[in-house]
Amino acid sequence: MFKSNMKRTSSLLLIGTLGLLALGNASAATGILETDDMVGVSFWLATAMMLASTVFFILERQNVAPKWRTSMTVAALVTGVAWYHYTYMRGHWISTGESPLVMRYIDWLITVPLQVAEFYLILAAIGAATAALFWRLFGASIVMLVAGFLAESGEMSDGLTWPLFAVGVAAWIYIIYEVWAGEAKENVSGASEGTQFAFKAMAIILTVGWAIYPIGFIMGEGGDAGDVENLNILYNIADVVNKTAFGMMVWYAATMDTKAAGSEE
Ligand SMILES: *C/C=C(C)/C=C/C=C(C)/C=C/C1=C(C)CCCC1(C)C
Numbered sequence: 001m002f003k004s005n006m007k008r009t010s011s012l013l014l015i016g017t018l019g020l021l022a023l024g025n026a027s028a029a030t031g032i033l034e035t036d037d038m039v040g041v042s043f044w045l046a047t048a049m050m051l052a053s054t055v056f057f058i059l060e061r062q063n064v065a066p067k068w069r070t071s072m073t074v075a076a077l078v079t080g081v082a083w084y085h086y087t088y089m090r091g092h093w094i095s096t097g098e099s100p101l102v103m104r105y106i107d108w109l110i111t112v113p114l115q116v117a118e119f120y121l122i123l124a125a126i127g128a129a130t131a132a133l134f135w136r137l138f139g140a141s142i143v144m145l146v147a148g149f150l151a152e153s154g155e156m157s158d159g160l161t162w163p164l165f166a167v168g169v170a171a172w173i174y175i176i177y178e179v180w181a182g183e184a185k186e187n188v189s190g191a192s193e194g195t196q197f198a199f200k201a202m203a204i205i206l207t208v209g210w211a212i213y214p215i216g217f218i219m220g221e222g223g224d225a226g227d228v229e230n231l232n233i234l235y236n237i238a239d240v241v242n243k244t245a246f247g248m249m250v251w252y253a254a255t256m257d258t259k260a261a262g263s264e265e
Contacts, residue, residue, distance in 0.1 A: 009062065017055050020080070031094040039229045042236040043090035050083035053244040060251055065261055067125050068254035071198075074118045075247035078111045082243050099220070099228055104235065105149045111243065112141045118250065119179075119206075122198045128187030137175055144171035152217065161221070169214055179203045194257030201249035205242055212238035 033040045057076035061069050085107040092100040116137045123129030150156050151164035178184070180203060188199045212234055220231030 013059060013062070017058060020051070020055065031091065033094055037094070039232045039236075040090065040094050042233050043086065043093050046236045046240050047083060047086040047090055049240050049244050050079045050086055053079040053247055054083055057247055057251065063258070064251070064254035065258040068194075068250075068257065071118060071121050071125075071250050072254060074114055074121065075250050078114045078118070079243050079247055081110050081114070082107055082239060086239075093232065097225075099232055101153060105145060105152075108145050109142075112145060113138055115242070115246070116141050119202050122195060122202060122250075123184050123187070126187065126191040126195050128184055128191070130183070133178070133182070133184065137178060140171045140174045140178075144168045144175075147171065148213075148217065152220070165214070165217065172210060172214070176207050179206055192257050193260060194253040194255075197256060198250055198253035201246065201253065205246045205249075209238065209242045209246065212241065 033044060054076050057072050057079065061072040061076070064072060085103050089100040089103050089107075092098070092103065116134065119137065120129050120134040123133075145168075147164045147168035151161045151168065154161075156164065184199075188196060191199070216231045216234030216238065219234060220227050
């Protein structure tokens with residue numbers, strides 16, 4: 001009985017994963033990638049990494065202890081949503097040579113709150129998270145993105161670009177403060193090795209991994225074509241680090257915990 005259920009789950013997973021791959025082909029219609037277009041190459045690399053990570057997280061989900069499965073699902077959603085948007089963004093870049101600014105922020109508006117939810121889940125698993133903490137982090141991440149969008153899109157007057165950027169940075173620094181010095185930290189010390197690893201990985205991602213974005217923003221404000229290229233390469237690298245590599249760390253923590261639980265039995 002249990003075995004046949006497992007079998008059915010695996011084949012459903014396989015069908016779902018193959019479906020994803022087919023969708024990838026369907027949306028792959030785009031212009032020609034030139035050999036010297038390094039930004040275009042980075043868009044294509046990021047797209048493939050997002051798809052591969054999504055498939056990996058979905059398939060690995062069944063190999064970790066049940067309490068980690070929702071975290072794996074969220075990791076797959078983050079890379080899956082990003083993959084979907086990257087199939088558009090790479091085409092936009094190759095066809096126009098311009099930043100896919102709106103799509104970039106649409107993607108962040110979904111994936112950043114999902115990552116905040118991931119952080120909450122890791123902490124909730126050890127009873128160290130409150131709903132209030134989630135909403136504070138969620139609110140700060142939205143402020144950061146809206147300020148960044150208004151600054152980057154040029155919708156506001158030029159004089160507001162840097163003040164808005166400063167608002168975005170302030171919201172980000174608040175998130176860093178919550179993670180390193182807030183209520184969450186005290187409660188983590190007694191948790192399992194896997195949870196402690198995941199918490200540390202998350203704190204480093206939010207601090208070091210996320211720092212790539214404001215650096216990219218600053219480089220992009222230079223105004224010439226090379227600056228737009230640097231901005232897109234940096235944003236693409238940042239997305240791979242913060243979505244794919246972060247998901248891998250969650251998977252690693254989950255695996256560590258699952259093995260530890262197995263050896264206790
Ligand atoms: C998967 C996408 C992620 C994790 C995106 C993260 C984006 C940021 C951390 C953006 C940060 C910015 C600031 C700190 C200042 C204003 C400009 C932004 C929006 C680029």
